[in-house]
Amino acid sequence: MSHISCYAALSAKSLLSPYKIDRRKIGANDVEIAIDFCGVCHTDLHYIKNDWGITHYPVVPGHEIVGKVTSLGKEVKNLKIGQRVAAGYIGNSCQTCSSCRAGFEQYCLKGFSTIFNSPTKDLGGFAYGGYSKSIVVDDHYVLTVPNGLDPAGTAPLLCAGITTYSPLKNWGIKPGMTVGIIGLGGLGHMGVKLSHAMGAKTVMITTSINKAVDAIKLGADEVLISTDSGLMKAMANQFDFLLNTIPGPHDYNHYMGLLKVDGTMCIVGSIGPTAELNTEHLVYGRRRIAGSLVGGIKETQEMLYFCAKHQIIAEIEIIKMDEINQAYERMLKNDVKYRF
């Protein structure tokens, strides 16, 4: 973000850091990016609060990064100084395992490095993310931003966009299919736009009648209020695919009967223990529950071209960096349409 200097998030400011905070030197394969915009994702807040017990303070989150190239390592051939580029959640991976070789770095068998909070071997510290003026990223993990995509609205595509694009692509969403997007937040609103652009009949599934108008504006063909048992029953066996973006534990079984035989519900929002599984919907209908995590570098680039072609960006509210704490508070109250 051009407005502010490096931000050590929330309480981290008051912690003594045992780690060096020098930025790493630009190696032969590195790209230095001047950051123009960075999206604010719930994952950032999980790191700040150390919800997952893996945070190394001081932490600088931010993994939906759009900016311009300011410096290139000598081995980087495919980028130019001044070029509009982006970086997302994945900062590095082994590039030798079967997942990396297939272009799915998010499932790297040795574990990928996140763009922030991962060890930086050269300095012995931990990487800082996109809530900053600049960042240095290995060129394999730098995406090019196609012309015609608004840079601010593009930033959230690097996480919310690819997290929904990847499963929709993987499960072959296309015209003739019926797709349900469960939950209308940062992920859900991208899911609606992308599913619609892929040509599927797209149904917003939400508990809130208040979200119906917005959902239609975003591209939903229909809205299904999931608390209405009559509607839920009427829509049983109608969906080829459900993209479940609900961010916390919930009774996902409630939605399984909506799926056709062989249909899949893919969970992208809730990671960890959630409700008890009732296998009835799986067994009587050969239905599946799956999960999906962001997306690989190749498919992230593909997603950016797809979005350029279909003129898709995230719905955003632009804030200055010193408004981040209020932004987190509002995010927790779902008071944002749909991404900071």
Place this chain on the structure above:
Amino acid sequence: MSHISCYAALSAKSLLSPYKIDRRKIGANDVEIAIDFCGVCHTDLHYIKNDWGITHYPVVPGHEIVGKVTSLGKEVKNLKIGQRVAAGYIGNSCQTCSSCRAGFEQYCLKGFSTIFNSPTKDLGGFAYGGYSKSIVVDDHYVLTVPNGLDPAGTAPLLCAGITTYSPLKNWGIKPGMTVGIIGLGGLGHMGVKLSHAMGAKTVMITTSINKAVDAIKLGADEVLISTDSGLMKAMANQFDFLLNTIPGPHDYNHYMGLLKVDGTMCIVGSIGPTAELNTEHLVYGRRRIAGSLVGGIKETQEMLYFCAKHQIIAEIEIIKMDEINQAYERMLKNDVKYRF
């Protein structure tokens, strides 16, 4: 079973029946079968005890039926008197919905009729199953038994066989894949034989070291003791497919880390609420949990030909019909190798 007359199971004998017990007349598309052997499945016991609240007493269970044709309706062209035939769990279905048209009557959108305990329209009562001397079945649901298959060992193929064959076939099991069969009972022992015959590296996954020798005899390439955390860790990310035959609620999450990226665990044994779902293994690895129910008529016939080709039958212990109550007691104690 030729040894005994019609058996009204367990306590059903003492109940007054509001239903007619006449056998239906042989319609134009019906086949009358003299029953030689009938397998004993846990599902039969569920019906007898009314575990699922759907039993109509008096109930005559039995849905792994092998016998010979004794009478044919005038429209039945593909069968002959005296021919060795079989019938399984599915007694009828709509034949008009997308599932039936695709040959997956087990997922009939209007609900299929089980071969016993389903209403018989002509008589206004409920059908009786294979624990009997004879049965009348619509010809679409009658299978031919290939020459060279032992009839007694064939009977359990009609449920335990097809319940494991159908998912192995559906998920494309073939040489080069690694398949884990979880649980070594009636279903599991068929899963091992069939996966092995399909050419996959087949691993028996069991809590009991005592089952290792049997598993290898049945065709398993390896045995994984699932209570050994070191072994479980060593086998992480190794399996393309897991066939989970455990018959009751259990922590299926325990096995999910064994799957490769994009791997599937298919549940065929436990129907209903089971353990809490932890989505971590789904999200970090795009893994899937699925279910599967018996199999369609077309694939059941295909399975019988597959078994004839590979000389696969169930491991059985033959009992007389009046030993059924002891058989159920022993089944509950896992005291059968592997099917009565």
